[in-house]
Amino acid sequence: MPSEIPDEPHECPTNLTGLLARMQRAGQREQSVSLDALLDSVGRRSFAPFLLLAGLITLAPVVGDIPGVPTLMALLVGLSATQLLVGRDHVWLPRWLLQRRVARERFVQATRWMERPASWVDRLIKPRLTWLTRPPAHLPAALTCLLIALAMPPMEVVPFSATGAGLALTLFGLALLANDGLLALLGYLLTAGTLGVVITTIA
Numbered sequence: 001m002p003s004e005i006p007d008e009p010h011e012c013p014t015n016l017t018g019l020l021a022r023m024q025r026a027g028q029r030e031q032s033v034s035l036d037a038l039l040d041s042v043g044r045r046s047f048a049p050f051l052l053l054a055g056l057i058t059l060a061p062v063v064g065d066i067p068g069v070p071t072l073m074a075l076l077v078g079l080s081a082t083q084l085l086v087g088r089d090h091v092w093l094p095r096w097l098l099q100r101r102v103a104r105e106r107f108v109q110a111t112r113w114m115e116r117p118a119s120w121v122d123r124l125i126k127p128r129l130t131w132l133t134r135p136p137a138h139l140p141a142a143l144t145c146l147l148i149a150l151a152m153p154p155m156e157v158v159p160f161s162a163t164g165a166g167l168a169l170t171l172f173g174l175a176l177l178a179n180d181g182l183l184a185l186l187g188y189l190l191t192a193g194t195l196g197v198v199i200t201t202i203a
Helices: 016-023 035-042 046-060 069-085 104-111 115-123 136-156 161-178 181-202
Strands: 032-034 099-104
Touching: 016 035, 016 046, 016 104, 016 115, 032 035, 032 104, 046 069, 046 136, 046 161, 069 104, 069 136, 069 161, 099 104, 104 115, 136 161, 136 181, 161 181
Parallel strands: none
Antiparallel strands: 032 099
């Protein structure tokens, strides 16, 4: 049955290291981790957590390589981006999507692998070129992420293209989280390059 996502009592972490730490604690008492628990752990008050979660899961070794995972993350981004573009205050996600799960051991292994690069990235991000991240600039970012989401299912058959999509989503998520317009600019460039490769390969 469809589910309306409530506001969570805490804010989204302000850096990538904090986000990974919260993801690792999601649903600690369960043998598997659900998307619902992950969203509860990272926050649902803005578009950034949805992008970061989808991007990191797509990039994560072991987890992102599971067939169908990029498509599920595309659904997450597509639904949230569409609702942002039409001006909804709350993001609706279907219950069957929220209940998708991955084995905890596999998930924690993947997130721990990302801790070292995350600490390096955190030292680089800062508020700059904020006109590329503050409203109404979040709308073209959401539209670009929607285009990425639409292209992600065929990316499962184009080698390495899903990695480009995951990195672009992560860049946009970090850009909106930290008001770092340089990351948004890199996200636009990476999106153009990735979509160009996919279109050329499939055509």
